Each structure stands twice: as structure tokens, then as C-alpha cells.
Amino acid sequence: MTTTTALKAEGLGIRYGGRARPWALRDCSFALPAGRVCALVGPNGAGKSTLLGLAAGLLRPTEGTVTAPPRERLAYVAQDKPLYARLTVADTLRMGHELNPGRWGGAAAARAVDGALPPEALVKDLSGGQRTRLALALALGKRPELLLLDEPMADLDPLARKELMGLLLAEAAEHGTTVVLSSHILTELEGTCDHLLLLADGRIRLDGPVDDLLTAHTLLTGPVADLAPHTVVESRTTGRQLTALIRREGPVEGPWETTAPSLEDLLLAHLRTSEGARS
Numbered sequence: 001m002t003t004t005t006a007l008k009a010e011g012l013g014i015r016y017g018g019r020a021r022p023w024a025l026r027d028c029s030f031a032l033p034a035g036r037v038c039a040l041v042g043p044n045g046a047g048k049s050t051l052l053g054l055a056a057g058l059l060r061p062t063e064g065t066v067t068a069p070p071r072e073r074l075a076y077v078a079q080d081k082p083l084y085a086r087l088t089v090a091d092t093l094r095m096g097h098e099l100n101p102g103r104w105g106g107a108a109a110a111r112a113v114d115g116a117l118p119p120e121a122l123v124k125d126l127s128g129g130q131r132t133r134l135a136l137a138l139a140l141g142k143r144p145e146l147l148l149l150d151e152p153m154a155d156l157d158p159l160a161r162k163e164l165m166g167l168l169l170a171e172a173a174e175h176g177t178t179v180v181l182s183s184h185i186l187t188e189l190e191g192t193c194d195h196l197l198l199l200a201d202g203r204i205r206l207d208g209p210v211d212d213l214l215t216a217h218t219l220l221t222g223p224v225a226d227l228a229p230h231t232v233v234e235s236r237t238t239g240r241q242l243t244a245l246i247r248r249e250g251p252v253e254g255p256w257e258t259t260a261p262s263l264e265d266l267l268l269a270h271l272r273t274s275e276g277a278r279s
């Protein structure tokens with residue numbers, strides 16, 4: 001792995017429970033440059049949690065390899081947020097400090113919980129969203145090189161989401177942390193993530209810097225016609241009118257009105273296409 005690659009997969013695949021089972025992830029190859037904030041997107045069951053579990057070293061691949069920083073330089077916030085139920089908030093952070101001597105980012109961890117969680121509250125008495133906040137505080141306090149977050153914002157209220165996302169991005173920018181963040185909330189990824197991995201049916205459908213992917217695609221409307229040599233990601237026709245998202249091969253020449261897609265346009269079109277391919 002070069003110094004500028006934070007996470008790399010080569011021909012990565014896994015089937016849970018042996019040969020008779022279907023592939024949960026297959027033929028997955030990518031190299032995520034260090035310092036990126038990467039959105040991991042895909043329909044339910046696409047393989048996002050599986051990929052994060054493999055990257056965190058919690059799952060063993062059936063084929064291929066995944067290269068990530070060692071466990072002490074990586075933090076993983078899983079969907080179920082495992083924490084010690086009988087510890088208080090303050091004890092949990094103290095434990096984080098003790099487990100990460102010389103590296104603990106106490107200020108960031110404190111910022112995630114201060115004013116929101118009483119230090120003496122027991123973990124078992126916290127709500128789902130409060131537990132998420134504490135798990136994020138622990139992950140930020142660890143000052144990891146690679147931060148893997150599995151739908152971290154799903155059970156947070158909108159204000160907490162905004163606040164913690166802001167804190168996360170500020171910390172990542174300050175320390176050059178690479179973040180991989182799975183999410184179904186597409187609007188939230190716009191302006192947050194600079195890299196994209198889209199999975200469908202256990203395979204990578206899109207991979208690259210968000211700006212490059214957006215630049216490579218065009219939304220067009222106009223008369224129905226053959227769009228070759230461009231690749232049509234998704235198209236709809238209403239009467240004689242065509243609306244399509246294309247991946248361009250050279251300039252778009254024709255009577256169409258073209259606009260740049262938003263990240264949400266791009267993701268929705270690719271998600272609908274992979275959904276269609278499945279049914």
C-alpha cells in the first residue's frame with residue numbers, strides 16, 4: 001500500500017457460511033486515497049456493512065484482500081454500537097482514554113458529548129441516538145487514520161446530525177482522517193463527501209472522486225433519439241420527450257438541453273438502474 005492510500009481492496013469477496021451460500025460481496029477492487037471522506041451507498045443488502053466489517057478486520061474474506069491500517073489506528077462504529085451497558089458516559093470516555101494512551105483526543109470526544117449526555121448517566125439508560133453520540137465520541141477520541149461509520153446518523157435527530165457531522169468533518173480535516181461513511185440519506189452526502197463508492201448486489205457500480213463522477217455525467221432533455229456513443233445510465237420518455245442521465249463519451253452533440261446533475265440525481269439514477277437490473 002502506498003502512503004497515500006488509506007484503504008485498498010483487491011478482488012475482495014465474501015460469502016457468509018460457505019460455498020453453498022451466495023456472494024455477499026464479489027470482485028471488489030478499489031483504492032481510497034488518504035484524507036478523503038467517502039460515501040458508501042447502495043440499496044439494502046448491497047454489501048455496505050460487509051465491506052466495512054472486512055475493512056475493520058472483523059470479517060475474513062473468502063477471496064481477495066483488503067488492506068487497511070492496523071486496528072489501533074482505525075475506528076469502526078457499527079450499526080449496533082457495542083458499548084458497555086453498566087459503565088457511565090464518563091467511565092466510557094475514561095476507558096477510551098486508557099485504551100489509547102498518548103493518542104487520545106479528549107477535546108473532540110468531550111465536544112461530542114458535552115451538554116448532550118450527563119457524565120453520570122449509565123450507557124444502558126441512554127436512548128439509541130444518545131448511544132450513537134457516545135460511540136462517535138469514542139471513535140473521534142481515538143484519533144484514527146481511518147474512520148469507518150456504518151449509517152452513523154440514522155437514529156440522530158436533525159440538529160444532532162448536523163452538529164455531529166460538522167464536528168466529524170472538522171476533526172477529519174484537521175487530522176487528515178480518512179472517513180468511510182455508509183448512508184441512505186443522499187441529501188446529507190452532498191457537500192459532505194468528496195469520494196463515492198456505490199455498491200449494488202455485492203459489486204462496485206461507481207467508484208471515484210465525487211467531482212470527477214459529476215463531471216463525467218450529464219442530464220439531458222429533448223427529442224427521443226439514439227444517445228450513442230454515450231452510456232445511458234437511466235432514461236425516461238414522455239411522448240416524444242426524452243429525459244436521460246448519461247455518462248459522456250466526448251461532447252454531447254444534438255438538440256438536447258443539458259444540465260449538470262447533482263450528487264443526488266447521480267445516485268438516484270444509478271440506484272434505480274441497479275434496482276431495475278435486479279427485478
Ligand SMILES: Nc1ncnc2c1ncn2[C@@H]1O[C@H](COP(=O)(O)OP(=O)(O)OP(=O)(O)O)[C@@H](O)[C@H]1O
Pocket residue numbers: 016017024042043044045046047048049050051
Ligand atoms: N451474518 C450474516 N450471515 C449471512 N448473511 C449475511 C450476514 N450479514 C449479511 N449477510 C448478507 O450479505 C448481504 C449483504 O449484507 P449487508 O448487511 O452487508 O448489506 P448492507 O448494504 O449493509 O444493507 P443495509 O443497507 O440493509 O444495511 C445480504 O444479502 C445479507 O443478507
